[in-house]
Amino acid sequence: MSNPYIVLPIIFQLFLAILLMFCWTQKNLQKLVSTVGSLIAVAIAVIMFAQVWKSGTLVTQAGNWGAPFGITFVADTFSVLMVLLTTLSGLAVSVFSVGAVRNARVKFGYFPILHFLIMGLCGAFLAGDIFNLYVWFEIIIISSFVLITIGGEKAQLEGSIKYVTMNLLASVVFLTAIAVLYGLTGSLNMADLSLKVAEIENRGLVNVTAILFLVGFGIKSAVFPLYFWLPASYHTPPPAISAIFGGLLTKVGIYALLRVFTLIFIPDAFMITLISIMAALTILSGGIGAMIQNNIRKIFSYLIICHIGFMLAGLGMYTELAILGTVFYLVHDIIVKTNLFMVSGLIFKIKGTYSLRLLGGFYKDYPKLSLLMAIPLFSLVGIPPLSGFWAKFYLIRGGLEVDNLVLVGFIILGSFLTLFIIARFWSEAFWKTGEELPKKLKVKYYHELKPLKQKAMVVSILFLAFISLGIGLGAEYVIQVASRVAEELMNPQSYIEAVLGKL
Amino acid sequence: MKTIIFQTASNYLLPLLLLFSVFILLRGHYLPGGGFVGGLIASIAFVIHSFANGLEKTRSIIKFHPGFLMPVGLVFAIGAGAAPWFVGQPFMTGLWFEDPIPVIGMVGSALFFDTGVFLVVIGVSLTIIFTISETL
Amino acid sequence: MNLYDYLYYVILPVLAICTIIIFARFLMGPTLSDRVVALDLLLTTGIGIIAVYSIHTDQPTFLDIAMILALIAFLGTVAFSYYLEKREKNE
Numbered sequence: 181m182s183n184p185y186i187v188l189p190i191i192f193q194l195f196l197a198i199l200l201m202f203c204w205t206q207k208n209l210q211k212l213v214s215t216v217g218s219l220i221a222v223a224i225a226v227i228m229f230a231q232v233w234k235s236g237t238l239v240t241q242a243g244n245w246g247a248p249f250g251i252t253f254v255a256d257t258f259s260v261l262m263v264l265l266t267t268l269s270g271l272a273v274s275v276f277s278v279g280a281v282r283n284a285r286v287k288f289g290y291f292p293i294l295h296f297l298i299m300g301l302c303g304a305f306l307a308g309d310i311f312n313l314y315v316w317f318e319i320i321i322i323s324s325f326v327l328i329t330i331g332g333e334k335a336q337l338e339g340s341i342k343y344v345t346m347n348l349l350a351s352v353v354f355l356t357a358i359a360v361l362y363g364l365t366g367s368l369n370m371a372d373l374s375l376k377v378a379e380i381e382n383r384g385l386v387n388v389t390a391i392l393f394l395v396g397f398g399i400k401s402a403v404f405p406l407y408f409w410l411p412a413s414y415h416t417p418p419p420a421i422s423a424i425f426g427g428l429l430t431k432v433g434i435y436a437l438l439r440v441f442t443l444i445f446i447p448d449a450f451m452i453t454l455i456s457i458m459a460a461l462t463i464l465s466g467g468i469g470a471m472i473q474n475n476i477r478k479i480f481s482y483l484i485i486c487h488i489g490f491m492l493a494g495l496g497m498y499t500e501l502a503i504l505g506t507v508f509y510l511v512h513d514i515i516v517k518t519n520l521f522m523v524s525g526l527i528f529k530i531k532g533t534y535s536l537r538l539l540g541g542f543y544k545d546y547p548k549l550s551l552l553m554a555i556p557l558f559s560l561v562g563i564p565p566l567s568g569f570w571a572k573f574y575l576i577r578g579g580l581e582v583d584n585l586v587l588v589g590f591i592i593l594g595s596f597l598t599l600f601i602i603a604r605f606w607s608e609a610f611w612k613t614g615e616e617l618p619k620k621l622k623v624k625y626y627h628e629l630k631p632l633k634q635k636a637m638v639v640s641i642l643f644l645a646f647i648s649l650g651i652g653l654g655a656e657y658v659i660q661v662a663s664r665v666a667e668e669l670m671n672p673q674s675y676i677e678a679v680l681g682k683l
Numbered sequence: 684m685k686t687i688i689f690q691t692a693s694n695y696l697l698p699l700l701l702l703f704s705v706f707i708l709l710r711g712h713y714l715p716g717g718g719f720v721g722g723l724i725a726s727i728a729f730v731i732h733s734f735a736n737g738l739e740k741t742r743s744i745i746k747f748h749p750g751f752l753m754p755v756g757l758v759f760a761i762g763a764g765a766a767p768w769f770v771g772q773p774f775m776t777g778l779w780f781e782d783p784i785p786v787i788g789m790v791g792s793a794l795f796f797d798t799g800v801f802l803v804v805i806g807v808s809l810t811i812i813f814t815i816s817e818t819l
Numbered sequence: 820m821n822l823y824d825y826l827y828y829v830i831l832p833v834l835a836i837c838t839i840i841i842f843a844r845f846l847m848g849p850t851l852s853d854r855v856v857a858l859d860l861l862l863t864t865g866i867g868i869i870a871v872y873s874i875h876t877d878q879p880t881f882l883d884i885a886m887i888l889a890l891i892a893f894l895g896t897v898a899f900s901y902y903l904e905k906r907e908k909n910e
Binding site: 689700714715716720724727730731734735 | 880883884887890891893894897898901
């Protein structure tokens, strides 16, 4: 079905960024506009989700040029689900930024760039054209370059060098893959590609292209041999920025992998084995990496890698049930990871350190906040009523269905590693009796902030914690959504028909 | 630079180059040119003027901070993109006025989009160049 | 010998040899100012080549490129001399 308004989430974020650029110097106005605008963006995303849920995949052709030639935007259930999650964590981060981002950074255009980043994310999720997807990736990485360097501290610049280098490399690989694919098929529209790639006789060349895509997206989503840039850079920018990075940027890579490998390249036995091995090693290396770290943000960075492995494992199993698990995990992980980095920011604001060894006694001093922080931490582990449990449950069931016991074993191992890490984190930071830490002059402590800023930080964490609880307790509804997404992904006919018309 | 030839020349070059940049912008639809090149030429005009007469004098000609042109240009571009929505067409569909306007020719939403690009390019390049030459 | 042959067999080779000689000067040039002048001349020769090529292929669009190149060459030379002057002042 055609609906010209599905690009509205993208355009609205652009509009917000422009509005914020107009009030470049008034920082309080910027905070207000960003918060209110993000609320409206969530409302738009909810309306769009409801519409797609009711009437199926929506399509628009930008510039009114017909399907395989123009640029197509497609909103199927997966896309709108991701847009909804993006706007939700965007809202939380923009509220958190009100409290946590220093005025010097706001003066250099923090808020406009944040909204450009969210615009790029929404665009990547809605793009129905593989080159357009690349363009949105570029918008995402260019805004993230600005965000990761803004403020210009030494550690930040050091981290950003690694980040920028690896992401540019990923873009080069991705672009090369697109060029090869265009040479093979003469088309860039994803639905059209899906039909044309299936007809190519030289399967070897198709597989090489598929591996190029796997490498390009693999660097972006930090899978096993290509993840080293992530823990080297994600702990350097301010917590609000690493929240949106940790929550969403790697997940775009997973989204793109899911889209490309269900629609364009249907993996054969070799690809499935390759993806499974990568997934298993990602889980292992992320989990072991997190165990030996001391900086809490580095722990969370390694946990991102570990859980990227879970999602890749779902793709490696390649059944509808496993994809359901992956989508559920994606939903759970975006919310929880965003929240975790915000939690780490709040801990830093209160204690003035990220070091796990120095932290302690948090539960005694702040019992209510500790209980609040327990929700995202234990959702991550997957304690039954919380959101992570159901996701892992479906992944494991998917693995048992195809008798991929090795991968199931790795998922269980990864869960235990996560449990161990979070338990260690909890006992070190919250239960251990902490000593009085020396005051740092450069840090603006939590109790020195204005009450409004304090509330902003707590409310944003509370908001995402409620969503995690909602996902856990209302798992039935999320499963409905995820199963519909999985069904649409595994049977791309409806997607192709929506874009190209009835065949 | 204190050379009277260059200073005099730059005073005449500024309006000439600005006119040329608008010309390049307008013919960009079917022939080489367009918003990006036009914007670069316009910013070159200001840069030459600032070399000849000093940064302060160029600032006083422009009167506002060039960075302000960025959001203004983006408003033009987003407006041109979103205009087709109001007649129920997909985003960025080209809408055209029925009669050509003298000198300019046919005017459509593409021209407004290009004007947006033109302004953004001027804003960005002048902001960069002014910031760099300030710190030197 | 018509105009096209004249352009092709006389003017273009002359310009090409000029380019080589100027490039030698650009490489040798004892001072920075020599190099800046050589670079300016190099670009001017380039403009000449574009103009000849434009006549030869009967493509007026190439003249625009020559125009823009002239503008950039001028700006480059001015910028170079601006900073040369500034450097001398600082020393």
